Amino acid sequence: xxxxxxxxxxxxxxxxxxxxxxxxxxxxxxxxxxxxxxxxxxxxxxxxxxxxxxxxxxxxxxxxxxxxxxxxxxxxxxxxxxxxxxxxxxxxxxxxxxxxxxxxxxxxxxxxxxxxxxxxxxxxxxxxxxxxxxxxxxxxxxxxxxxxxxxxxxxxxxxxxxxxxxxxxxxxxxxxxxxxxxxxxxxxxxxxxxxxxxxxxxxxxxxxxxxxxxxxxxxxxxxxxxxxxxxxxxxxxxxxxxxxxxxxxxxxxxxxxxxxxxxxxxxxxxxxxxxxxxxxxxxxxxxxxxxxxxxxxxxxxxxxxxxxxxxxxxxxxxxxxxxxxxxxxxxxxxxxxxxxxxxxxxxxxxxxxxxxxxxxxxxxxxxxxxxxxxxxxxxxxxxxxxxxxxxxxxxxxxxxxxxxx
Amino acid sequence: xxxxxxxxxxxxxxxxxxxxxxxxxxxxxxxxxxxxxxxxxxxxxxxxxxxxxxxxxxxxxxxxxxxxxxxxxxxxxxxxxxxxxxxxxxxxxxxxxxxxxxxxxxxxxxxxxxxxxxxxxxxxxxxxxxxxxxxxxxxxxxxxxxxxxxxxxxxxxxxxxxxxxxxxxxxxxxxxxxxxxxxxxxxxxxxxxxxxxxxxxxxxxxxxxxxxxxxxxxxxxxxxxxxxxxxxxxx
Ligand SMILES: Nc1ncnc2c1ncn2[C@@H]1O[C@H](COP(=O)(O)OP(=O)(O)O)[C@@H](O)[C@H]1O
Ligand SMILES: [Mg+2]
Numbered sequence: 246x247x248x249x250x251x252x253x254x255x256x257x258x259x260x261x262x263x264x265x266x267x268x269x270x271x272x273x274x275x276x277x278x279x280x281x282x283x284x285x286x287x288x289x290x291x292x293x294x295x296x297x298x299x300x301x302x303x304x305x306x307x308x309x310x311x312x313x314x315x316x317x318x319x320x321x322x323x324x325x326x327x328x329x330x331x332x333x334x335x336x337x338x339x340x341x342x343x344x345x346x347x348x349x350x351x352x353x354x355x356x357x358x359x360x361x362x363x364x365x366x367x368x369x370x371x372x373x374x375x376x377x378x379x380x381x382x383x384x385x386x387x388x389x390x391x392x393x394x395x396x397x398x399x400x401x402x403x404x405x406x407x408x409x410x411x412x413x414x415x416x417x418x419x420x421x422x423x424x425x426x427x428x429x430x431x432x433x434x435x436x437x438x439x440x441x442x443x444x445x446x447x448x449x450x451x452x453x454x455x456x457x458x459x460x461x462x463x464x465x466x467x468x469x470x471x472x473x474x475x476x477x478x479x480x481x482x483x484x485x486x487x488x489x490x491x492x493x494x495x496x497x498x499x500x501x502x503x504x505x506x507x508x509x510x511x512x513x514x515x516x517x518x519x520x521x522x523x524x525x526x527x528x529x530x531x532x533x534x535x536x537x538x539x540x541x542x543x544x545x546x547x548x549x550x551x552x553x554x555x556x557x558x559x560x561x562x563x564x565x566x567x568x569x570x571x572x573x574x575x576x577x578x579x580x581x582x583x584x585x586x587x588x589x590x591x592x593x594x595x596x597x598x599x600x601x602x603x604x605x606x607x608x609x610x611x612x613x614x615x616x617x618x619x620x621x622x623x624x625x626x627x628x629x630x631x632x633x634x635x636x637x638x639x640x641x642x643x644x645x646x647x648x649x650x
Numbered sequence: 651x652x653x654x655x656x657x658x659x660x661x662x663x664x665x666x667x668x669x670x671x672x673x674x675x676x677x678x679x680x681x682x683x684x685x686x687x688x689x690x691x692x693x694x695x696x697x698x699x700x701x702x703x704x705x706x707x708x709x710x711x712x713x714x715x716x717x718x719x720x721x722x723x724x725x726x727x728x729x730x731x732x733x734x735x736x737x738x739x740x741x742x743x744x745x746x747x748x749x750x751x752x753x754x755x756x757x758x759x760x761x762x763x764x765x766x767x768x769x770x771x772x773x774x775x776x777x778x779x780x781x782x783x784x785x786x787x788x789x790x791x792x793x794x795x796x797x798x799x800x801x802x803x804x805x806x807x808x809x810x811x812x813x814x815x816x817x818x819x820x821x822x823x824x825x826x827x828x829x830x831x832x833x834x835x836x837x838x839x840x841x842x843x844x845x846x847x848x849x850x851x852x853x854x855x856x857x858x859x860x861x862x863x864x865x866x867x868x869x870x871x872x873x874x875x876x877x878x879x880x881x882x883x884x885x
Contacts, residue, residue, distance in 0.1 A: 261750040565735020
């Protein structure tokens with residue numbers, strides 16, 4: 246009996262036991278599919294977050310207003326006062342590792358144009374914002390330092406703001422007068438839609454910081470200062486420079502702590518990478534459980550069918566099958582089921598990943614290693630549990646197999 | 651007279667835990683080519699045990715079994731498989747057909763293991779099914795056939811390789827009397843064509859078809875009698 250006959254016998258046996266064959270394949274399909282989807286989502290999320298953080302600006306350091314501490318007579322006292330100002334921003338521009346500085350005040354408010362209105366984040370900033378935050382213009386222009394110095398009531402808006410108040414992405418918004426918290430501003434530019442996938446990045450209104458302080462916040466307070474270092478290598482030096490420049494500007498005594506905080510993009514990136522790695526591991530864990538469940542499903546079906554299969558082996562041996570014929574048949578059956586199940590599982594995982602991408606808003610990234618791992622594992626279970634009982638039964642006397650209950 | 655089967659001192663002891671059951675005690679038996687033998691005896695007397703040994707489905711604890719001049723005990727497992735395939739045709743009380751597999755495929759199976767080419771084995775399988783009167787049912791699966799029809803498929807499967815001996819262990823045990831007659835008529839015909847047949851039965855009616863009755867009791871042969879040859883099958 247040649248290999249073609251063995252394959253034909255195996256195929257007939259698979260066909261004769263459609264339900265069992267299907268359930269076995271289902272176990273493999275679920276295991277393989279789940280692993281591929283989970284790992285793809287984890288990978289996609291991690292890639293996406295990294296890109297988003299990098300998209301926030303290059304070589305970016307952000308200084309946040311904090312609280313000042315000083316220690317007197319053994320007691321640490323916290324003085325809660327806003328500590329950043331436009332003067333601080335001006336002082337930072339002197340730093341030699343610092344390329345550009347964009348102070349920021351923000352508030353949340355209503356924007357009205359005729360009958361259209363929307364809520365959005367309103368940022369007061371300076372001309373350097375565009376460069377520091379890696380933004381590009383869709384239409385029109387950004388405001389100049391001169392306009393900032395002149396308290397000009399001009400505004401640059403994000404794409405979602407345009408959609409909200411105009412009903413569509415309409416360049417006709419340029420030159421129109423909008424009311425921000427009832428104060429009229431002239432729209433001079435529209436930002437290009439953000440590529441990072443943070444929707445709120447497109448829901449912003451940018452105005453000169455001077456006008457924002459005067460008309461909207463009514464205070465000299467600056468909430469954060471975005472600082473761009475001259476290069477990636479200069480990030481650390483720039484951070485030290487900012488610390489010393491601000492300590493000097495704030496006239497802090499050596500025993501006093503900083504009254505501001507600096508967040509470094511690299512640190513955020515590392516923290517986020519850590520977080521996404523944890524998430525990927527979590528998803529991987531879920532995937533491993535799916536694989537195990539699929540595997541147990543396969544085992545179950547294989548073991549449940551042992552009685553029937555043992556009888557089948559008895560019948561086949563009684564009419565002259567050799568042990569090698571039996572083992573060959575069962576091995577080929579298991580391989581065929583694993584290959585088909587694995588193939589369908591890959592398609593299922595691939596399709597599922599594509600579908601997940603739609604719902605998640607970021608692409609799930611299918612990796613070859615997850616495909617290989619899942620298929621190997623499932624196939625191994627399928628083959629081991631398909632062939633192992635067959636091996637046991639094939640060495641029995643035919644009459645023992647036929648009597649098997 | 652050409653001897654096909656020789657049993658010398660065949661003993662079979664089953665061990666289940668502490669308990670030992672002696673199912674066969676020193677059986678001596680010769681069966682010649684073309685004989686039609688009935689094995690009778692009360693339940694538990696060792697008939698099935700002997701048939702399984704004759705069919706190379708089980709091995710004796712002691713004694714020698716010579717089939718067509720070959721000492722079975724000395725045969726390799728591969729050689730045993732070949733003997734079951736080519737020299738023996740076994741028919742069970744419970745049919746033992748592959749479920750969800752057509753009559754034709756069931757009958758073809760021994761030929762596949764014998765390495766017979768596709769076209770030839772199809773022809774032979776159809777021929778065998780014709781011989782048992784099932785040419786109309788070759789595409790039917792066991793569950794679509796009556797008990798009598800299933801047993802006829804099993805007979806076709808047993809005779810398709812042209813075995814030296816056809817062994818049947820209570821082939822009509824699960825059948826009604828009408829089907830039993832059909833099946834026995836087939837055995838009768840096979841006998842007339844020169845096949846060697848050994849059949850286990852409880853029923854004297856069935857045994858009456860044969861030419862020799864071997865009676866078992868408590869694992870021994872109690873009586874071995876030849877029947878008068880009659881040219882007509884008994885009614
Ligand atoms: N697999 C077995 N294990 C233990 N005892 C068995 C087994 N098969 C048969 N026996 C015993 O051997 C004896 C003969 O059984 P068997 O050959 O089936 O008798 P018969 O077919 O004549 O009814 C009985 O006592 C039976 O209980
Ligand atoms: Mg019996």
